[in-house]
Amino acid sequence: MSSLSAKVQEVFNEPGCEKNQAKFDKDRKKGCTKQLAPGAAAGGCAFDGAKIALQPITDVAHLVHGPIACEGNSWDNRGAKSSGSKLYRTGFTTDMNENDVVFGGEKRLYKSIKEIVEKYNPPAVFVYQTCIPAMIGDDINAVCKAATVKFGRPVIPVMSPGFVGSKNLGNKLASEAILDHVIGTQEPEYTTPYDINIIGEYNLSGELWQVKPLLDEMGVRILACISGDARYREVASSHRARAAMMVCSKAMINVARKMEERYAIPFFEGSFYGIEDMSETLRQIAKLLVSRGAPEDLIGRTEAIVRREEARAWERIRLYKPRLAGNRVLLITGGVKSWSVVAALQEVGLDIVGTSVKKSTKEDKERIKEIMGDDAHMFDDMTPREMYKMLKEARADIMLSGGRTQFVALKAKMPWLDINQERHHAYAGYEGMVELVCEIDKALHNPIWDQVRKPAPWDKAHAA
Amino acid sequence: MATVVTSRKACTVNPLKMSQPIGGALAFMGLKNCMPLLHGSQGCTSFGLVLFVRHFREAIPLQTTAMSEVATVLGGLENVEQAIVNIAGRAKPEIIGICSTGVTEIKGDDIEGFVRLIRAKHPELSHIGLVSVSTPDFKDAFQDGWSRTVARMIEQLAVAGTPRSIRCVNVLPGCHLTPGDLDELRDIIEAFGLETLFLPDLSGSLDGHIPDEFTPTTLGGISLAEIARMGGSVHTIAVGEQMRGAALTLEERTGVPFTVFDRLTGLGPNDSLMSLLMRVSGMPVPVKYRRQRSQLLDAMLDGHFHFGGRKIAIGAEPDLLWTMASFLTEMGSSICAAVTTTSSPVLERVPTQEVLIGDLEDLEIRAAGCDLLITHSHGRQAAERLGVPLYRMGIPTFDRLGAAHRVSVGYRGTRELIFDIGNVFMAGAHEPGPDTWRHAQPAHVEREELVTITELK
Numbered sequence: 001m002s003s004l005s006a007k008v009q010e011v012f013n014e015p016g017c018e019k020n021q022a023k024f025d026k027d028r029k030k031g032c033t034k035q036l037a038p039g040a041a042a043g044g045c046a047f048d049g050a051k052i053a054l055q056p057i058t059d060v061a062h063l064v065h066g067p068i069a070c071e072g073n074s075w076d077n078r079g080a081k082s083s084g085s086k087l088y089r090t091g092f093t094t095d096m097n098e099n100d101v102v103f104g105g106e107k108r109l110y111k112s113i114k115e116i117v118e119k120y121n122p123p124a125v126f127v128y129q130t131c132i133p134a135m136i137g138d139d140i141n142a143v144c145k146a147a148t149v150k151f152g153r154p155v156i157p158v159m160s161p162g163f164v165g166s167k168n169l170g171n172k173l174a175s176e177a178i179l180d181h182v183i184g185t186q187e188p189e190y191t192t193p194y195d196i197n198i199i200g201e202y203n204l205s206g207e208l209w210q211v212k213p214l215l216d217e218m219g220v221r222i223l224a225c226i227s228g229d230a231r232y233r234e235v236a237s238s239h240r241a242r243a244a245m246m247v248c249s250k251a252m253i254n255v256a257r258k259m260e261e262r263y264a265i266p267f268f269e270g271s272f273y274g275i276e277d278m279s280e281t282l283r284q285i286a287k288l289l290v291s292r293g294a295p296e297d298l299i300g301r302t303e304a305i306v307r308r309e310e311a312r313a314w315e316r317i318r319l320y321k322p323r324l325a326g327n328r329v330l331l332i333t334g335g336v337k338s339w340s341v342v343a344a345l346q347e348v349g350l351d352i353v354g355t356s357v358k359k360s361t362k363e364d365k366e367r368i369k370e371i372m373g374d375d376a377h378m379f380d381d382m383t384p385r386e387m388y389k390m391l392k393e394a395r396a397d398i399m400l401s402g403g404r405t406q407f408v409a410l411k412a413k414m415p416w417l418d419i420n421q422e423r424h425h426a427y428a429g430y431e432g433m434v435e436l437v438c439e440i441d442k443a444l445h446n447p448i449w450d451q452v453r454k455p456a457p458w459d460k461a462h463a464a
Numbered sequence: 465m466a467t468v469v470t471s472r473k474a475c476t477v478n479p480l481k482m483s484q485p486i487g488g489a490l491a492f493m494g495l496k497n498c499m500p501l502l503h504g505s506q507g508c509t510s511f512g513l514v515l516f517v518r519h520f521r522e523a524i525p526l527q528t529t530a531m532s533e534v535a536t537v538l539g540g541l542e543n544v545e546q547a548i549v550n551i552a553g554r555a556k557p558e559i560i561g562i563c564s565t566g567v568t569e570i571k572g573d574d575i576e577g578f579v580r581l582i583r584a585k586h587p588e589l590s591h592i593g594l595v596s597v598s599t600p601d602f603k604d605a606f607q608d609g610w611s612r613t614v615a616r617m618i619e620q621l622a623v624a625g626t627p628r629s630i631r632c633v634n635v636l637p638g639c640h641l642t643p644g645d646l647d648e649l650r651d652i653i654e655a656f657g658l659e660t661l662f663l664p665d666l667s668g669s670l671d672g673h674i675p676d677e678f679t680p681t682t683l684g685g686i687s688l689a690e691i692a693r694m695g696g697s698v699h700t701i702a703v704g705e706q707m708r709g710a711a712l713t714l715e716e717r718t719g720v721p722f723t724v725f726d727r728l729t730g731l732g733p734n735d736s737l738m739s740l741l742m743r744v745s746g747m748p749v750p751v752k753y754r755r756q757r758s759q760l761l762d763a764m765l766d767g768h769f770h771f772g773g774r775k776i777a778i779g780a781e782p783d784l785l786w787t788m789a790s791f792l793t794e795m796g797s798s799i800c801a802a803v804t805t806t807s808s809p810v811l812e813r814v815p816t817q818e819v820l821i822g823d824l825e826d827l828e829i830r831a832a833g834c835d836l837l838i839t840h841s842h843g844r845q846a847a848e849r850l851g852v853p854l855y856r857m858g859i860p861t862f863d864r865l866g867a868a869h870r871v872s873v874g875y876r877g878t879r880e881l882i883f884d885i886g887n888v889f890m891a892g893a894h895e896p897g898p899d900t901w902r903h904a905q906p907a908h909v910e911r912e913e914l915v916t917i918t919e920l921k
Binding site: 036037038039040041042043044045046047048063066067068069070071072073074075076077086089090091092093094095096097098100101107108109111112113114115116119131132134135136161162163164165166383384385388389392403404405406407408411412413452 | 473474475476477478479481482483485486501504505506507508509510511512513514515517518521522523527528529530531532533535536543544546547548549550551554565566567570571600601602603605674675678680842845862
């Protein structure tokens with residue numbers, strides 16, 4: 001475990017994050033998330049985070065080394081889409097039993113890798129460490145090393161047992177795994193001056209494909225998206241990109257920062273959510289590529305696309321503005337979404353009456369203040385009871401949140417929209433913003449609300 | 465009738481099985497004003513929570529002791545204590561149900577001992593019930609976690625020597641029954657003038673209704689006072705072989721005799737239920753159920769054309785597998801593949817050649833050539849690859865509405881099941897064309913092949 005705790009400390013010390021660097025050494029060791037309170041905690045573990053970060057790599061076999069809970073209770077439940085292989089949706093686990101716990105799970109792990117290679121022949125196998133093998137001391141690094149040699153393909157250990165921390169930490173530990181074992185291990189067939197990496201985008205509901213047509217039109221090639229709709233080979237050869245964009249706040253900042261250090265790939269932090277953010281992102285991509293030697297006409301080409309798309313999106317959104325303006329939104333989410341969605345909603349005249357910043361970094365919070373001004377109602381830790389109360393008392397007209405708190409809104413008979421990773425709609429780029437606005441409109445103006453809020457006949461009789 | 469085989473693979477592919485602790489947690493969700501608590505890493509709870517939210521489409525009360533790496537090494541007493549204190553303060557439950565997980569079992573946390581220490585240290589929490597159960601993830605499956613937890617509830621909460629009530633019947637439902645099934649059973653039993661006590665009772669808690677106020681704990685469910693009264697009931701009806709242990713525990717503690725119904729889907733089992741209820745209540749079968757029986761007979765007559773000769777592959781926990789395999793066989797279908805999650809005495813009796821304790825990859829391989837796949841929603845990829853329809857049964861059913869309200873018990877529930885599955889067959893019927901019979905294989909060849917295939921397995 002010593003190498004793992006060293007890794008955790010390394011991840012906690014993130015030079016790419018100014019907030020992290022401003023901390024004293026002692027504070028930094030605690031990482032950027034709060035200590036979990038037993039009996040009052042919500043959210044996934046580090047393993048969950050690692051799986052979220054890497055599972056979108058589509059042609060890889062993702063093998064979970066642990067008891068049935070870790071994979072059996074959760075497999076195939078994420079919305080990352082693939083344009084090719086569907087292997088990433090196959091649930092592989094060693095399903096450790098009592099014997100494995102007593103005698104060690106290494107043999108079962110090795111045999112499992114063998115079975116996967118023989119039956120499914122993937123270009124690589126990712127092995128996820130979980131709490132129990134970590135506790136009993138299974139050396140999955142050694143097993144992966146031996147399997148790599150024996151089976152002639154990369155078998156990569158992802159050291160992220162659940163109990164080391166939160167989902168966010170798991171994202172980073174997963175990033176470390178691909179930095180250590182994948183990135184830079186293969187060469188692309190060819191390169192162009194227009195090659196970029198997109199880091200921290202998972203292609204949930206196909207969101208990458210809302211953006212890709214525009215990049216195609218600009219002539220920009222996604223050398224690798226890490227990790228949405230990615231092939232193993234793309235990630236392995238991503239070190240030849242000319243520039244990189246980092247999305248999703250700080251979840252994969254270590255990939256962006258270390259690729260800059262190791263391969264001199266400059267990166268910027270951008271967002272696909274919201275019209276202005278999207279335009280800014282496209283401009284940044286163009287600018288960064290030109291600064292790296294791409295022909296200058298890219299900037300003009302990009303500007304033309306941005307102008308055209310903005311006009312088209314605004315035109316379509318304007319239709320909704322009279323129906324949406326003034327409606328009050330309660331936004332319960334974490335990290336990047338709290339500010340990137342705030343910007344988007346304000347564009348259609350929605351009034352943000354509150355946003356949660358539980359999982360947001362300090363920098364995220366700064367961004368929210370920047371966008372929303374001083375009257376930003378940020379809730380650090382809003383309990384479901386408080387959310388319910390706020391909706392029940394009609395201090396908000398709609399809640400946007402993840403599936404976990406869906407029923408808090410619905411039981412208060414208030415409209416709700418899923419903006420988390422299990423959602424079924426794609427909200428990225430110009431198309432996605434039109435889609436989001438359309439979905440909010442559908443949710444707010446559905447005829448059921450008037451019906452479900454009417455009292456039952458017996459209650460009416462009682463009142464009269 | 466069946467040989468029970470355990471898969472010899474090292475790697476489980478596309479799990480059918482879910483873990484014990486969340487089976488236990490679900491049982492606690494059938495108690496009133498309860499907060500289930502998993503003693504483990506926060507991911508153990510988070511995965512279970514998401515699973516149940518997606519299945520029931522309800523807010524799910526489920527907490528975690530949030531064990532960190534350090535806490536795991538040092539032991540979890542402090543975390544369990546803090547969790548109980550925090551839950552008592554924030555959610556104000558009547559009872560906290562604690563399930564262990566693999567992590568804390570390996571460390572060797574003695575939760576029962578913890579509970580005693582916490583009781584001594586916090587007299588101010590004496591009004592809150594604490595029930596703990598050992599449910600390591602690395603052993604057994606969801607169904608075992610459920611039945612073990614119900615047995616523990618009885619051990620810790622049932623009371624001997626309560627006054628007898630000859631009109632009260634206990635029901636111990638297995639985890640394969642839906643809230644809709646429980647409602648149906650309650651209606652049936654109450655129609656005989658009897659009162660019912662369901663343990664656990666998901667019908668009031670996860671049946672999808674709109675409460676007047678927000679509660680962070682469970683809604684509905686059976687109260688502690690009601691559980692205490694179970695010892696005075698005249699009879700206990702256990703549904704599913706998994707509930708035999710709990711029924712036995714209750715009988716040992718309180719002397720209430722019991723009957724185990726290994727299933728309540730199909731004509732025969734429901735005739736037995738009616739006989740028992742007549743005997744216990746001393747009342748004749750109400751007209752309503754005589755009519756429903758007649759309707760079921762008619763449904764069987766109408767439906768048998770579509771079920772006859774169908775080959776069906778089932779992946780389900782033992783009691784659900786037994787229920788569905790028996791019912792479908794009684795309708796004229798044959799079970800060409802049966803995969804389950806954990807061992808059970810019912811498995812040997814399943815009407816098929818072999819029952820495999822395995823996963824959905826095993827089921828997919830064995831299901832080749834079947835007419836219908838029956839398993840939970842995770843069978844969707846297999847069904848798509850096989851090009852056969854999937855009838856979803858069991859937890860999780862996350863890609864269809866109304867999983868909690870599906871009814872398959874009683875005469876009426878059986879009738880509905882015949883219609884539902886019969887309709888799937890009818891929807892998949894192919895129009896014949898001029899070449900349909902040109903290259904068709906004679907039926908007997910196909911049957912011979914079948915025999916060879918099963919022998920090879």
